[in-house]
Amino acid sequence: MDGAPTAPETIKEAEQELTRVPLVLHRRNFSWLTERISGVVEQPAPRWWWVAFAITSSAATFGLFCIGYQISTGVGTWGNQIPVGWAWDITNFVFWIGIGHAGTLISAILFLLHQKWRTSINRSAEAMTLFAVICAAIFPGIHVGRFWMAWYMAPMPNNWGIWQNFRSALMWDVFAVSTYFTVSVLFWYTGLIPDLATLRDRATTKVRKFLFGIFACGWRGSNRNWRHYEMAYLLLAGLSTPLVLSVHSVVSFDFASTLIPTWHTTIFPPYFVAGAIFGGFAMVLTLLLPARAIFKLHDVITPQHVDKMAKIILLTGSFVAYAYTMEFFVAWYSGNSYEKFAFWNRIFGPYWWYWWFGMLFCNCLSPQLFWFSWCRRNVFVVFFVCMCVNAGMWFERFIIIAGGLVRDFLPSSWRVFHPTWVDIWTYIGTIGIFTSLFLLFIRFLPMIAMSEVKTAVPEADPHYGTLPGVQSVSPGGKERTR
Amino acid sequence: MMRTPAGHKVYAMAAEYPSAAALYEAAKHVRDAGFKRWDVYSPFPIHGMDEAMGLGKSWLSGWVLFGGVTGLLTAAVVEFGPSSILYQLDVHGKPWNFWTVPAFFPIMFELTVLFGAFAAFFSMLGMNGLPRWYHPMFNWERFIRVSNDGFFLAIESHDPRFTENGVRELLERTGGEHITIVHED
Structure with a gap:
């Protein structure tokens, strides 16, 4: 450079820069990123896609048939019976809404924390959020039994002069979930606009040009636009951050504000939020590891990304394990015999193996593998743990919900829940x-946020090549993650 | 209104730059030369470009504050109206006096976020003049790379300091390539 002697501190800083592993490997440049990510959308659908889509859409269609059958016949098509009035329906609701949380955490909280690695995964994680919330929203609607009266949940004037109870946790939930979905859509679409412009500019057919042109809103990458855009993005992230923490808290209030032993606990909001992020990250990896392998995106979704997500799974999984432990401790320490009985019932009652397998093995023990870096590096181990967590989080919700109800205060009414084929096939x-929505998403929209991942490339730095240290991010730098 | 010899209206004189860093440096020169009606175009937001262009903070945040407060007030009306006046609901004999107001906070929070997010999204579009069907910059065939890997700078002919030779000289001096006149129509 200018040949002036450099202070030792500067050299140290520069060395630190040197050892930082680049987020985009092999020095891929901007046009490579555009080409590779847009290419996924622009090439004709591969055969595996049609096969996968045929399977998933068949399952979806049969699921919709089951929903139709349940609506037309009644809730009796499910195995729900007193005392287990909430079973697979609400389990599925909590399961799906929890999965969404990872997407919002990645797009909002990691953005506020300047975690640039989020740029490779945020788009697909946000898409996953939307699709999971769509699946979740089905269940509260249909479990009320008279689906055509679901509009009662909306506060609007009606000729009976009846209004909702705004002090009810269930009413809060209506607002929390609908706000969550709407804000997630806005956030996702805001992020998509510059990438839709890329697809518009690359479009070869008239139809694509027209459609992407419409949805790109005439975006032209002007810095006067980027200025407002970045502020909007920052504020959406700022608004989404408390939102993501609130949604599962409100979901947990549905349980915590009742008087059922195992439900009536103050630990629920943080415990549910940690569990949601835990399960959500597992689902992100479940979707992204195959997608990365199929579309050869290893330079964008690098081992470093998988490693960091695995660490988040370890962290939140340990929160969850701690919460499980505290529940048992409090049940014992409170001296409340109903509470003690309910927790005893959890590990030795009718759903004992759900607890031993789902909660203990899948949720508490399997993520502990991620203490070892070779486990975080081995995609098969990571995938195995993620599948364990996916299953374990469903079991956890089922145990909390049905396990809390199955042996209520009146032993004469005890009754074990058995799912019917409608329960199973609706799930x-x-x-x-x-999965159908996710497959459609990777076919028609860029699954990686191009305009964002480009900012993680060293050449995006306005001082690239002008300051020492900035240009020296080496292609195979020493891994810093350990 | 400037016109080309062929009779086209002139929108701007534009140049392409090889990198984000070059565009950043060029923007500082154009700012210091005193131009007001100009813009830079890049595939991603360049860190520090707002200062390099002499632009201040975006006051989009004001709209978001407005949206958030509107949401909060809407929630207050939606909750207090029915619960205190229209339909005073006694559930399980639980209290429903003014001191139960914390039970209204979750929905107040949700609507604050919801309206704030709507404000952020729509004011982003509104303040950027989007959506729009057409922009003169799209008349330049090289500009198609702006959403891929192109970095562009354009000084509008409406700028009071705009002179064809002066701007061309400035763009050349800052390292601009493919300097061209962009048509308005």
Whole structure:
């Protein structure tokens, strides 16, 4: 450079820069990123996509049939019976809404914390959020039994002069979930606008040009626009941050504000939020590891990204394990015999193996593998743990919900819940809806936020090449993650 | 209104720059030369470009504050109206006097966030003049790379300091390539 002697501190700083692993490997440049990410959308659908979509959309269709059957016949098509009035329906609701949380955490909280690695995964994680919330929103609607009266949940004037109870946790939930979905859509679409402009500019057919042109809103990358855009993005992140923490807290109020033993606890809001992020990150990895392998995106979703997500799973998984432990401790320490009985019932009652397998093995023990860096590096181990967590979080919700109800205060009314085929296929149907929507998403929209991931490339720095240290991010720098 | 020899209206004189860093440096020169009606175009937001262009903070945040307060007040009306006046609901004999107001906070919070987010999204579009069907910059065939890897700077002909030779000289001096006149129509 200018040949002036450099202070030792500067050299140290420069060395630190040197050892930082680049977020985009092999020095891929801007046009490579555009080409590779847009290419996924622009090439004709590969055969595996059609096969996968045929399977998932069939499951979705049958799930919709089950929903139709349940609506037309009644809630009796499910196994729900007193005392287990909430079973798979609300389990699925909490399961799906929890999955969404990872997307918002990645897009909002990691953005506020300047975690640039989020840029490779935020788009697909946000899409996952939307699809999970769509699946979640089905269940409260249909479990009320008279689906055509679901509009009672909305506060609007009606000719009976009846209004909602705004002091009810269930009413809060209506607002929390609908706000969550709407804000997630806005956030996602705001992030998509510059990438839709990329697809518009690359479009070869008239239809694509027109459609992407409409949805890109005439975006032209002007810095006067970026200025407002970045402020909007920052504020959406700022608004979403308390939102993501609130949604699952409000979901947990549905339980915590009742008097059922195992439900009536103050630990629920943080415990639910940690569990949601835990389960959500597992689902992000479940979707992204195959997508990365199929579309050869290893230079964008690098081992470093997987490693960091695995660490978040370890952290939140340990929160969850701690919360489970505290529940047992409090049940014992409170001296409340109903509480003690309910927790005893949890590990030795009718759903004992759900607890031993789902909560203990899948949720508490399996993520502990991520203490070892070779486990975080091995995609098969990561995928295995994520599948454990996906299953474990469903079991956890089922144990909390049905396990809390199955042996209530009156032993004469005890009754074990058995799912019917409608229960099972409605759940499989929502998995089909979720995966079908995700498959459509990766076909038609860029699954990685191009305009954001480009900012993680060293050349995006306005001082690139003008200051020492900035240009020296080496291609195979020593891994810093350990 | 400037016109080209062929009779096209002139929107701006524009140049392409090889990198984000070059565009950043060029923007500082154009700012210091005193131009007001100009813009830079890049595939991603460049850190520090607002200062390099001499632009201040975006006051989009004001709209978001407005949206958030509107949401809060809306929630207050939606909750207090029915619960205190229209339909005083006694559930399980639980209290429903003024001191139960914390039970209204979750919905107040949700609507604050909801309206704030709507304000952020729509004021982003509104303040940027989007959506729009057409912009003169799209008349330049090289500009298609702005959403891929192109970095552009354009000084509008409406700028009081705009002179064809002066601007061309400035763009050349700052390292601009493919300097061209961009048509308005």
